[in-house]
Amino acid sequence: MAGKRRQFGRVRKLTSGRYQARYVAPDGQLRPAPETFRTKKDADDWLADKQSEMRRGDWHDPDAGQVPFGPYAAAWIREREITTTTRQLYGSLLRHHLEPDFGAVNMAAISPALVRSWRAGKLASGTGATTVAKAYALLRSIMGTAVADQMIRRNPCQIKGASVVHTPERPTATVEEVYALADAIQPRYRALVLMAGFLGLRWGELAGLHRRDLDLDHRTVRVRRAVAELFNGQREIKAPKSAAGKRTVAIPVVILAEIRDHLNQYAEPGADGRVFIGAKGATPRRNHFNKLWRAACAAAGIKGLHFHDLRHTGNTLAASTGASTRELMARMGHSTTRAALIYQHASADRDRLIADGVSEIVKKSRKTGKKVKNKKVRRPKGHAGDTAD
Numbered sequence: 001m002a003g004k005r006r007q008f009g010r011v012r013k014l015t016s017g018r019y020q021a022r023y024v025a026p027d028g029q030l031r032p033a034p035e036t037f038r039t040k041k042d043a044d045d046w047l048a049d050k051q052s053e054m055r056r057g058d059w060h061d062p063d064a065g066q067v068p069f070g071p072y073a074a075a076w077i078r079e080r081e082i083t084t085t086t087r088q089l090y091g092s093l094l095r096h097h098l099e100p101d102f103g104a105v106n107m108a109a110i111s112p113a114l115v116r117s118w119r120a121g122k123l124a125s126g127t128g129a130t131t132v133a134k135a136y137a138l139l140r141s142i143m144g145t146a147v148a149d150q151m152i153r154r155n156p157c158q159i160k161g162a163s164v165v166h167t168p169e170r171p172t173a174t175v176e177e178v179y180a181l182a183d184a185i186q187p188r189y190r191a192l193v194l195m196a197g198f199l200g201l202r203w204g205e206l207a208g209l210h211r212r213d214l215d216l217d218h219r220t221v222r223v224r225r226a227v228a229e230l231f232n233g234q235r236e237i238k239a240p241k242s243a244a245g246k247r248t249v250a251i252p253v254v255i256l257a258e259i260r261d262h263l264n265q266y267a268e269p270g271a272d273g274r275v276f277i278g279a280k281g282a283t284p285r286r287n288h289f290n291k292l293w294r295a296a297c298a299a300a301g302i303k304g305l306h307f308h309d310l311r312h313t314g315n316t317l318a319a320s321t322g323a324s325t326r327e328l329m330a331r332m333g334h335s336t337t338r339a340a341l342i343y344q345h346a347s348a349d350r351d352r353l354i355a356d357g358v359s360e361i362v363k364k365s366r367k368t369g370k371k372v373k374n375k376k377v378r379r380p381k382g383h384a385g386d387t388a389d
Contacts, residue, residue, distance in 0.1 A: 009047035019042070019043040023047055065107040170306070178198070188279070195251075206275075223248070225238065
């Protein structure tokens with residue numbers, strides 16, 4: 001009895017005694033298996049798997065991933081809609097940390113084992129953990145796009161937590177320290193320090209403020225732009241970090257007079273006038289201001305505090321008022337809840353410390369036998385806790 005004619009693919013026996021499997025792919029090309037098989041059954045099973053992939057619409061062109069990583073990654077960065085500073089960061093990470101190891105490797109040949117080996121080698125060579133985490137995150141994003149482009153089946157970046165940047169907890173300046181720094185800094189930057197500490201604005205947002213952004217009658221600051229300093233020393237006026245960064249922030253009354261004095265003495269005239277300028281009329285540069293900042297910190301006797309840490313002070317104070325997560329997100333200019341929840345958690349920790357302090361007072365009072373004198377509290381009529389005698 002004649003054998004059944006094969007419905008999908010072809011299998012032939014080679015002179016070596018092994019079997020070769022081939023099939024006609026959706027693109028009309030005759031595709032051989034990447035390897036030969038010991039038995040005819042193994043070849044048949046491989047063809048059955050290929051046929052199932054095609055029926056599910058899950059077939060991938062095996063040649064699609066035969067593209068070097070370097071050119072693909074460069075095109076990936078070029079095609080992203082990202083800020084200039086982010087583009088420069090990605091370009092630097094690609095040149096210094098990804099291309100030397102992956103540049104000439106085909107996309108399909110980048111395996112989880114190769115990624116693990118690259119990461120371990122980077123850390124062992126002394127590259128900072130933060131830099132390695134950022135480079136890994138970029139690699140994972142590029143390979144994720146390759147999956148979407150059907151160049152590869154799976155993302156080879158499978159190391160859990162490898163893209164997380166672990167930054168040490170930064171100090172939070174107290175109210176007294178903020179005022180001490182404002183007193184110690186050059187007078188033209190006093191209001192800048194106070195607005196950073198009590199409004200939680202970023203350096204770039206403060207540097208980008210114009211007079212028309214401040215409405216002192218209604219006690220508000222409109223954040224609509226930020227000044228970014230690029231790696232090559234140039235500066236760029238751009239939108240805030242995210243859409244949520246465009247916001248209106250209320251000014252605490254306590255610093256309103258200080259801001260008004262600053263506008264009268266140091267800001268450029270006119271609605272388009274810049275709020276913060278240097279002695280020579282230029283927008284302050286971060287590296288120059290950092291020298292003044294370090295001198296102010298030394299004069300105030302404060303160590304290890306960065307200017308950006310003042311933002312933490314403003315956000316912590318806002319959280320301590322009992323503001324909701326959504327309210328904190330709006331004030332801080334964040335589009336996700338993560339940062340707001342961190343500040344709320346810190347506020348809750350502080351409240352627990354207060355509760356612990358109350359406990360200690362109660363314990364001492366009980367030990368010494370002292371009694372807390374009861375005071376009658378007058379409640380409004382109809383209070384829910386009132387009961388008839």
